[in-house]
Amino acid sequence: MKIQAAVAWEAGATLSIEEFDLDEPRDDEILVKVEAVGVCHTDDNARLGRLPVVFPIILGHEGAGLVERTGRNVAKVKPGDRVLFTPDYCGKCEQCVLGGTPYCDQVVPVTFIGTRPDGSPRAHQDGKPVRASFFGQSSFATHSLVTERNIVPVQEGAPLHYLAGFTCGVQTGAGAILNAMPVHTASRVAIWGTGAVGLAAVMAAKASGAAEIVALDRVGHRLALAAELGATAAIDTSGQDLADVATAVVKLTGRGADVALDTTGNPLVILAAVQSLATHGTASVITSIGAPVTLSPGELLLKGRQLRGTMGGHINPTVFIPRLLDLHAKGRFPVDRLVKNYPFAEVNQAIADSLSGETIKPVLCLPGG
Numbered sequence: 001m002k003i004q005a006a007v008a009w010e011a012g013a014t015l016s017i018e019e020f021d022l023d024e025p026r027d028d029e030i031l032v033k034v035e036a037v038g039v040c041h042t043d044d045n046a047r048l049g050r051l052p053v054v055f056p057i058i059l060g061h062e063g064a065g066l067v068e069r070t071g072r073n074v075a076k077v078k079p080g081d082r083v084l085f086t087p088d089y090c091g092k093c094e095q096c097v098l099g100g101t102p103y104c105d106q107v108v109p110v111t112f113i114g115t116r117p118d119g120s121p122r123a124h125q126d127g128k129p130v131r132a133s134f135f136g137q138s139s140f141a142t143h144s145l146v147t148e149r150n151i152v153p154v155q156e157g158a159p160l161h162y163l164a165g166f167t168c169g170v171q172t173g174a175g176a177i178l179n180a181m182p183v184h185t186a187s188r189v190a191i192w193g194t195g196a197v198g199l200a201a202v203m204a205a206k207a208s209g210a211a212e213i214v215a216l217d218r219v220g221h222r223l224a225l226a227a228e229l230g231a232t233a234a235i236d237t238s239g240q241d242l243a244d245v246a247t248a249v250v251k252l253t254g255r256g257a258d259v260a261l262d263t264t265g266n267p268l269v270i271l272a273a274v275q276s277l278a279t280h281g282t283a284s285v286i287t288s289i290g291a292p293v294t295l296s297p298g299e300l301l302l303k304g305r306q307l308r309g310t311m312g313g314h315i316n317p318t319v320f321i322p323r324l325l326d327l328h329a330k331g332r333f334p335v336d337r338l339v340k341n342y343p344f345a346e347v348n349q350a351i352a353d354s355l356s357g358e359t360i361k362p363v364l365c366l367p368g369g
Helices: 041-047 094-098 107-111 160-167 169-180 196-207 220-229 242-253 267-275 297-301 317-329 344-356
Strands: 002-008 016-022 029-038 063-070 082-085 123-125 128-130 143-147 151-154 188-192 212-217 233-236 257-262 277-285 306-309 339-343 361-365
Touching (some): 002 344, 016 344, 029 160, 041 344, 063 143, 063 160, 082 160, 151 160, 151 317, 160 169, 160 317, 160 339, 160 361, 169 196, 169 257, 188 196, 188 242, 196 212, 212 242, 220 233, 233 242, 242 257, 242 267, 257 267, 267 277, 267 297, 339 344, 344 361
Parallel strands (some): 188 212, 212 233, 257 277, 277 306, 339 361
Antiparallel strands (some): 016 123, 029 063, 029 143, 063 082, 123 128
16 A cells, blocks of 8 residues: 655654555554654654664664554454554564563564564555654554554543554653652652653652652753652752762752663763762663763662663563553553654654754654544
8 A cells, every 4th residue: 555654764864754665564563553653752863873773774663553454363453443552573583482572582673673573565656665663653654554562552532643642652761760760759860861751760769759850951941841750859060070960869858869861871870870879779761772881880880789770661561551541541651741743744844843952752643634
């Protein structure tokens, strides 16, 4: 079928919305009319060639939409159902079997290469293959092919123009707090960086009843929103020595943070996050895009601190996304406060606004969505 999709023809190229031929769904595939899709920094990192993608490729990995057709082996959904897309995974390795799908052994070929597992493309233009399986979805498009593995059904009438961002950035921040480093009512939490991931972490910490939530950033309007969403303190790090900022967190909390989350990938911020920890505190990083971190072993050893990585929220999407949806429905996870909608034609502007900090969470709305 004919679709419109935003393609990156080569590394660094501006996305171009063009017509492509999308395959008919195979027996295990689902054709979804995309109604909304979130914009994430990962899309731009892929566009710039910072991730192991192969060009040309259709990007987009936070899709949501209406099921139009299903392959004969599909039982999870039917035409007319609404779904959120999640990152794909192999479903066969030890991590996938145990429920740790973000740590799938095949994460690079399944997520970035942009083809089906058998190497075949899902889309063509003028008979030439175009990779259309970025994160198993390539949802900067009017239609996408997905599988039962990487969809989560949602209720009829669910506000997809807000919820589309749940399945990467939002789940990453929320999952880090709710799953990877469970926060409780006595916890002191420091969240370094208050973009979409950081603010999702703020909301998750608030929902968990954390005793103190310290938000840190250089952008004033983001810090103001963090305070509205539950941060008990906000620190503007502009022009400050980050070691001094870490000391300020320790003084503010009385003992240091029990949990610190870095959302920036900046090695100096990661070091400061560790230095802000209390005895036995844990810091987590959620992005691999950044320079190496120089860290003295004593920063960890002398206070029993830990530094860990958290991929994709450390969650099983089919279990965790419904949990977030329930919190949202109860008004305890107001993700709509982060979102600004853009028409699909403005995909490049949405990316630019995300990178500049003008918009915290852009979500593209497609025709008919």
